[in-house]
Amino acid sequence: MPLIEYMGLCLGHPEHGYYITRDPLGAAGDFITAPEISQMFGEVIGAWVAQVWHDIGAPAPFVLAELGPGRGTLMRDVLRAAGRLPGFAAAAGIWLVETSPALQQRQAETLTNTAVHWADDASALPPGPMILLANEFLDALPIRQFQRTDPVWRERQVALTGGKLGFVWGPPRAQPEVAARFPEVADGTIVELAAPAEAVAARLGARIAAQGGAALFIDYGAWDGTGDTLQAVAAHRHVDPLTTPGAADLTAHVRFRALAEAARPARAHGCVAQGVFLERLGITERARRLARGQSPELAANIAGAHRRLTHPAEMGNLFQVLALTREDAPVPPGFAP
Ligand code: SAH
Numbered sequence: 267m268p269l270i271e272y273m274g275l276c277l278g279h280p281e282h283g284y285y286i287t288r289d290p291l292g293a294a295g296d297f298i299t300a301p302e303i304s305q306m307f308g309e310v311i312g313a314w315v316a317q318v319w320h321d322i323g324a325p326a327p328f329v330l331a332e333l334g335p336g337r338g339t340l341m342r343d344v345l346r347a348a349g350r351l352p353g354f355a356a357a358a359g360i361w362l363v364e365t366s367p368a369l370q371q372r373q374a375e376t377l378t379n380t381a382v383h384w385a386d387d388a389s390a391l392p393p394g395p396m397i398l399l400a401n402e403f404l405d406a407l408p409i410r411q412f413q414r415t416d417p418v419w420r421e422r423q424v425a426l427t428g429g430k431l432g433f434v435w436g437p438p439r440a441q442p443e444v445a446a447r448f449p450e451v452a453d454g455t456i457v458e459l460a461a462p463a464e465a466v467a468a469r470l471g472a473r474i475a476a477q478g479g480a481a482l483f484i485d486y487g488a489w490d491g492t493g494d495t496l497q498a499v500a501a502h503r504h505v506d507p508l509t510t511p512g513a514a515d516l517t518a519h520v521r522f523r524a525l526a527e528a529a530r531p532a533r534a535h536g537c538v539a540q541g542v543f544l545e546r547l548g549i550t551e552r553a554r555r556l557a558r559g560q561s562p563e564l565a566a567n568i569a570g571a572h573r574r575l576t577h578p579a580e581m582g583n584l585f586q587v588l589a590l591t592r593e594d595a596p597v598p599p600g601f602a603p
Contacts, residue, residue, distance in 0.1 A: 273408035301340035304571035308343020326357035329396035334403030338376035396479040471529025487520030495519035535601040541582025
């Protein structure tokens with residue numbers, strides 16, 4: 267089967283899919299994400315949301331949505347920070363787009379005392395102005411991989427050979443769409459196409475252009491690039507993507523350029539490095555305030571979390587941030603020096 271089908275089944279199979287069967291986050295799980303590292307992350311994103319809401323004319327009501335909200339931690343911290351703006355909490359209708367029953371349950375536990383709605387897909391969100399967040403969501407959507415063997419391309423497949431799963435390259439084909447996107451790659455180069463992620467960007471871009479609002483995508487990846495970025499992680503370690511289907515997280519780097527192009531006629535801002543983005547939103551000041559008057563041990567934890575989220579050698583450069591707005595909207599916070 268093509269890699270995209272394998273990845274889709276491993277992550278989303280209705281009975282055995284990785285995200286369907288478990289909460290993968292945290293120290294005892296498989297991986298940790300920025301909102302789980304520190305409340306500072308969600309708080310400065312909350313300030314971003316509040317500013318954007320103000321900039322688009324403080325519509326009431328409006329949709330505040332998140333794609334793939336994990337444990338609900340980011341939304342909880344965003345609401346705490348943005349809720350200080352008068353009128354914000356009453357205006358926000360909160361929507362979580364989540365396919366995993368296990369994680370919906372976690373989200374409900376985190377967001378007690380908050381009226382929350384769930385949807386299976388971004389297409390089910392109610393109409394109107396919307397501010398949407400997605401952290402480490404797009405990297406979990408399946409991709410296709412192709413290898414160039416001039417003048418044709420072969421698509422990566424997963425095959426059963428001798429009782430074991432292995433990668434093989436499919437038959438040579440012309441693949442005009444791949445060739446158009448990667449016109450000048452050398453023979454042997456592997457490239458990736460993320461149609462499901464692009465479909466999300468296209469849907470949101472059209473919606474934002476027509477109905478107003480903004481979207482913020484934070485993920486690991488780069489503006490553009492080639493190469494095999496598929497990886498599998500279990501218990502905080504890299505593992506073989508083929509040995510434990512459905513029991514390891516499978517991800518691929520996000521190519522933000524493809525998202526920006528798919529989102530037209532909305533305007534794309536960035537991508538900018540997560541470290542730069544969070545610094546511009548004031549995370550250093552937030553870290554100082556949180557540490558003030560705390561024990562040396564707690565203060566060191568806060569400094570460590572700040573470093574992990576922003577330092578170029580940690581998550582600061584690997585993670586990139588892209589926003590979508592209407593063509594005529596002001597540049598959102600964090601995207602201009
Ligand atoms: N944003 C969270 C969790 C990231 S893990 C955080 O930063 O901690 C990826 C999330 O996307 C999980 O909540 C997973 O269940 C969800 N997810 C994966 N594929 C999905 C899909 N096709 N539709 C909706 N949610 C999906």
